[in-house]
Amino acid sequence: MKYYLIAGEASGDLHASNLMAALKENDPKAEFRFLGGDLMRAVGGTLVKHYREMAFMGFIPVLLNLRTILNAKRISAAINQMSSS
Secondary structure (H helix, E strand, O other), X not given: OEEEEEOOOHHHHHHHHHHHXXXXXXXXXXXXXXXXXXXXXXXOOEEEEEHHHHOOOOHHHHHHOHHHHHOOHHHHHHHHHHHHO
């Protein structure tokens, strides 16, 4: 089965990596694409974007990184690509 997981910060990365490991035990053919971090990458799969690249706090940092945030549409396209294949 194919899975797409999203973890937006370090604790989500930890929990998602544990989930991925458990899924792999039950489904050795599991395929993962994810927005996450280093722990998820260590379990295996395709890292679409590291959560650190999207972690902005405050009004000014969001404005300064608006292009990056708006380019996150490609993450949506990756989800659609995975669900159609």
